[in-house]
Amino acid sequence: MQSICQPVALKAGQSLGLPCADGHSKIYFLTGASVALLVESPVQHTLAVGLVGSEGAIGLGSVLSPVPGRLRCRVQTGGSAWAANSHDLAMLLHQRPGMLWVISQYLWQLAEHVATMSASVQFDDIGTRLAHWLVLSAERAQSVRLPLTHEHLAQMLGVRRVSITLAAGDLKTKGLIDYQRGVVNILDMAGLRECAHPQQAMLSAHV
Structure with a gap:
């Protein structure tokens, strides 16, 4: 894997996932940065x-499908990452098919994460959502x-x-x-977690 990756420094506010000059996409394995997944109206x-x-x-989805996804990726916290060309990673997966299982597992977990975040927009108030975003950040x-x-x-929470x-x-x-x-x-992480997950805190109090 390291043979097809190059170290890069990502800056806060930077957009990721745009096609390169050769038509392929870049995949970023994050090591010190955080990236928000956004829907834009x-x-x-x-x-x-x-x-x-x-x-x-x-960007792992670009290995499985050339069709661009709707989610936009923007660096929230700058930091380090390893960047690989999607074509190079696809070739490596042909040589090592076991890696595809690992990637598929991660993409499933990511889909669950996105579903949970999307549901919170409908069911949670702004205070709960803000606490959750800060804990997650x-x-x-x-x-x-x-x-x-x-x-x-405000941009992250759409408010x-x-x-x-x-x-x-x-x-x-x-x-x-x-x-x-x-x-x-963050001064009190435990307290902030309780605000971010009030239902879980109530259940724990009754156990």
């Missing part, structure tokens, strides 16, 4: 339906210090900036987070 509104970190990769970035502005969070300001203010009042100058610091 015709009027340029965005909604994040997933977040991938060092546990996963971006910390896990993917492996840091409790997150360079995330309110404007960025107005004022809604993020109110929800973040509530989390700050509870002593779970602090924020200033575009940086969110």
Whole structure:
């Protein structure tokens, strides 16, 4: 695998998944960055339906199908990754078919993640969704210090900036987070997890 990969540095805000000059796509195996999976509306509104970190990769679907997917990929937290050409990886999979099973398992897990995130838009309030996104961001970035502005969070959750300001203010009042100058610091991860998964917390309290 390493023979077809090159180390790259991804920058926050960078778009991934666009075809290269040779017509093939790049696949990124993340090692220090996190990437948001976005759905964009015709009027340029965005909604994040997933977040991938060092546990996963971006662009693996291009190995299985040349048809571009609807999800857009944007780097949330800059960092390192290994990049491979989709054609090169496809050739490697022909030589090592066992790798295809591993990739298929990961893509299934990613589909479950996207489904869960999509459902939360319908069933959870903004405060719960914000707490969940911050927990997820910390896990993917492996840091409790997150360079995330309110404007960025509003784009990720598909809501107005004022809604993020109110929800973040509530989390700050509870002593779970602090924020200033575009940086969110998580002060109480356990408490934030309870806000992110209130149903699970209620079940645990009755066990």
